[in-house]
Amino acid sequence: MSALLATTGPSAYWYLTRGSGVVALILLTASICLGIAGTVRWRTKQLPRFAIAALHRNLTLIAIAFVGFHVVTTVLDGYAPIGWKDAFLPFFSSYRPVWTGLGAVTFDLLLALVVTSLLRARIGIRAWRAVHWLAYASWPVALAHSLGTGSDARAGWLQVLGLACGLAVAGAVAIRLATSRAQLGTRLAIAAGVAAVLFGVGVWYQRGPGEHGWAARAGTPASLIAHTAIRAAPQVSEISVPASFTAQFSGSIAETQAGDNLVNVRIDGTLSSGVRGRLRLVLQGVALDGGGVGMTSSGVAFSLAGTPVYEGHITSLQGASVAARVSAGSSSVDLRLALRLGGSTAAGTVVGRVV
Numbered sequence: 001m002s003a004l005l006a007t008t009g010p011s012a013y014w015y016l017t018r019g020s021g022v023v024a025l026i027l028l029t030a031s032i033c034l035g036i037a038g039t040v041r042w043r044t045k046q047l048p049r050f051a052i053a054a055l056h057r058n059l060t061l062i063a064i065a066f067v068g069f070h071v072v073t074t075v076l077d078g079y080a081p082i083g084w085k086d087a088f089l090p091f092f093s094s095y096r097p098v099w100t101g102l103g104a105v106t107f108d109l110l111l112a113l114v115v116t117s118l119l120r121a122r123i124g125i126r127a128w129r130a131v132h133w134l135a136y137a138s139w140p141v142a143l144a145h146s147l148g149t150g151s152d153a154r155a156g157w158l159q160v161l162g163l164a165c166g167l168a169v170a171g172a173v174a175i176r177l178a179t180s181r182a183q184l185g186t187r188l189a190i191a192a193g194v195a196a197v198l199f200g201v202g203v204w205y206q207r208g209p210g211e212h213g214w215a216a217r218a219g220t221p222a223s224l225i226a227h228t229a230i231r232a233a234p235q236v237s238e239i240s241v242p243a244s245f246t247a248q249f250s251g252s253i254a255e256t257q258a259g260d261n262l263v264n265v266r267i268d269g270t271l272s273s274g275v276r277g278r279l280r281l282v283l284q285g286v287a288l289d290g291g292g293v294g295m296t297s298s299g300v301a302f303s304l305a306g307t308p309v310y311e312g313h314i315t316s317l318q319g320a321s322v323a324a325r326v327s328a329g330s331s332s333v334d335l336r337l338a339l340r341l342g343g344s345t346a347a348g349t350v351v352g353r354v355v
Helices: 012-039 049-077 084-088 097-118 125-135 138-149 156-178 184-207 214-218
Strands: 244-259 262-272 277-287 293-304 310-318 321-328 331-342 345-354
Touching: 012 049, 012 138, 012 156, 049 084, 049 097, 084 097, 097 125, 097 138, 138 156, 138 184, 156 184, 244 277, 244 331, 262 293, 262 345, 293 321, 293 331, 310 331
Parallel strands: none
Antiparallel strands: 244 262, 244 345, 262 277, 277 293, 293 310, 310 321, 321 331, 331 345
């Protein structure tokens, strides 16, 4: 067990998949807005109609490229158990099946747009136009995917970004309705529908991804959720984590087989001598020939007496030195552990710093 902590934590793929997903959402939003602008024949002196159409087409292609890059890096990362089939077949993934499935739906819609555009001369303009309009559904599906399964779903900046994207599309729809020749009642009904959808998304977010415990309700595998055996203190007596602290850690190690040469390792214990609390690390990986585990995914939970449970993942793993970042709401804490492993026990020092 002394060789357990043998490899580094989440690779660069984990950061690349987060960044590419956010960029893809922004590009899709811009593409949708330009597409709607094209339908109302909007133009400026600097941007004539043909330039707007070309910009719309190029933005869409770049967005599709980023979505593809997002899919590839997600699969290669291995942090979550998502395979190649999950990128194309929605709602079959073992990791947050509904919300990961929405990402697959977005990818499939965009692929259909590319294929039908390449075959436009053969399938006819009517069939191509039908698929083209269907592809507009990729935007709300992508937004729900981002909020439902994104690593930063509870981050303030992603909340602002999601709101900005929603308002941008709503504004484009409003302009389209204002210039439409449809009857007033029809336009008002469409406007009310758009407003209802945006309001519904906001309510769902507040009661879903925005709340503590969403990871479990969304369908995250138990091996990636470290907080299941750590009970949070009553919220009425919540206190803050010290800006910095040093504590002694003492706990146990448990290892179980997860199939396909994978093992789950759980290090669970208490903190004392500085602060008092609980700390758990759960990591999954491939069993190495020389002993130890090559980590592919991880989960960390941390709480002090009177604080909520902070959840996160391991960010660095070098020998028996572990670095992790955990968050609760808008507060984040960096943890650094120097562990001594022996048999079924673990001990060492934990240094924490609020960031």
